[in-house]
């Protein structure tokens with residue numbers, strides 16, 4: 001699908017710059033990158049894949065829901 | 081060394097009779113000076129054509145083109161050489177029309193044989209709905225002043241009898257033909273522009289990678305390179321698949337993702353495919369080079385890549401699509417395949433604009449369609465850099481259109497996702 005930053009959706013009333021960055025702007029690194037993948041011809045899971053764009057090596061693969069849950073816990077922790 | 085010798089029938093005859101000993105290099109391999117009025121980062125088709133038109137049309141000759149590898153080693157020498165003007169969206173349609181007209185006078189202008197072959201491009205459709213879409217597109221092309229013809233299956237069978245018309249998945253219902261579309265020899269395009277620029281005083285500097293962009297008080301002042309610092313009044317970033325990397329040197333984050341696109345060529349065959357044939361539904365297109373090789377390709381590998389080589393699932397997909405369309409090509413053996421790194425934009429259309437930094441310009445986002453744009457892009461980019469105003473044929477390629485939402489040019493209506501264009 002593209003960069004894993006797509007999981008960090010801005011609030012509906014966030015400034016337009018934030019939405020622009022979320023939808024369009026990309027770090028686009030040559031090297032290690034984190035992406036969101038969808039296992040279309042398999043179990044239908046959403047995955048966060050850590051990958052090298054120079055060598056095509058797959059470094060890490062996590063369930064997106066687990067990554068999201070972890071992130072939610074972190075922000076909750078930071079807020080309290 | 082003789083850089084300025086012009087090509088002519090007479091000269092070819094003379095050289096032929098005297099052992100071809102009189103030919104020199106076509107352009108000068110320059111070493112960097114301390115400062116230039118304009119520094120162009122990237123010696124691909126677009127960088128070279130920008131330099132050429134800056135010198136020729138605007139008299140700006142104190143220009144350097146900095147190339148990290150060798151001239152023409154990037155996408156300009158890796159593409160499948162299709163040239164056409166069949167875009168539909170305002171913004172794109174006038175630009176590609178402009179570019180195709182420049183192609184038509186290019187060889188005379190450059191005094192260089194780019195082997196432009198206007199053999200016609202056939203774009204197939206496979207349903208009544210797609211026919212309506214094709215008619216709409218054809219009308220947009222005609223409104224723009226370019227040519228488009230609607231072909232019935234009967235017309236098509238006369239031109240390309242070897243297609244499998246009755247395939248179950250994508251039966252062929254007809255096509256749009258643009259006769260002025262075709263192919264060109266991509267290396268010759270790069271060399272021709274290089275020679276024209278070099279003749280007019282532009283320094284073409286190879287093995288010179290830009291590693292930093294110097295900015296003082298919101299104004300660009302020069303670049304850092306592997307061959308030392310170079311001062312510049314104006315700087316243009318024209319580096320295709322590496323746009324994000326170079327723009328980051330100026331603190332910019334671009335709406336670009338880099339993806340690999342593959343292409344293939346078969347062993348040389350006798351002439352059998354006279355046109356460019358596009359099989360959009362199969363993500364497949366093919367033409368035959370003047371050497372006889374079938375040149376064909378398909379879609380992106382779909383995940384971000386800087387590797388300049390592709391993976392096998394896409395290879396398999398392209399071969400399957402080719403076999404579906406024209407089973408006869410199964411007899412031909414594939415000779416080579418390769419990949420190039422595409423600068424994919426969120427709407428599939430390019431960016432030719434100033435940046436928020438004074439004197440810094442950018443030309444990128446060509447996706448897999450920038451070869452046909454080589455003359456047009458250089459022409460309008462030179463105009464922008466010389467005059468500070470957008471050329472009339474390229475007013476909509478704004479960097480900020482994604483933020484404002486104005487004038488997005490998503491030809492296929494696939495939405496804001498970099499790998500879907």
Ligand SMILES: Cc1cc2nc3c(=O)[nH]c(=O)nc-3n(C[C@H](O)[C@H](O)[C@H](O)COP(=O)(O)OP(=O)(O)OC[C@H]3O[C@@H](n4cnc5c(N)ncnc54)[C@H](O)[C@@H]3O)c2cc1C
Pocket residue numbers: 121122123124125126127146147148149150152153154155156157158159160161162163288289290291318319320321322326341342343377418419420421422446447448449450451452453
């Ligand atoms: C397989 C394939 C098929 C294609 N088919 C077609 C087609 O049929 N029709 C069509 O219209 N288009 C096609 N394209 C697209 C087209 O080739 C590109 O859009 C176009 O060539 C890009 O512009 P360019 O020529 O300037 O790029 P390039 O030739 O890639 O030029 C960019 C240059 O910048 C240099 N550079 C990068 N970073 C730096 C740095 N830091 N310092 C100095 N130099 C640097 C690179 O080395 C490179 O030489 C195809 C592309 C591919 C890969």
Ligand SMILES: [Zn+2]
Pocket residue numbers: 039042043044045
């Ligand atoms: Zn799965």
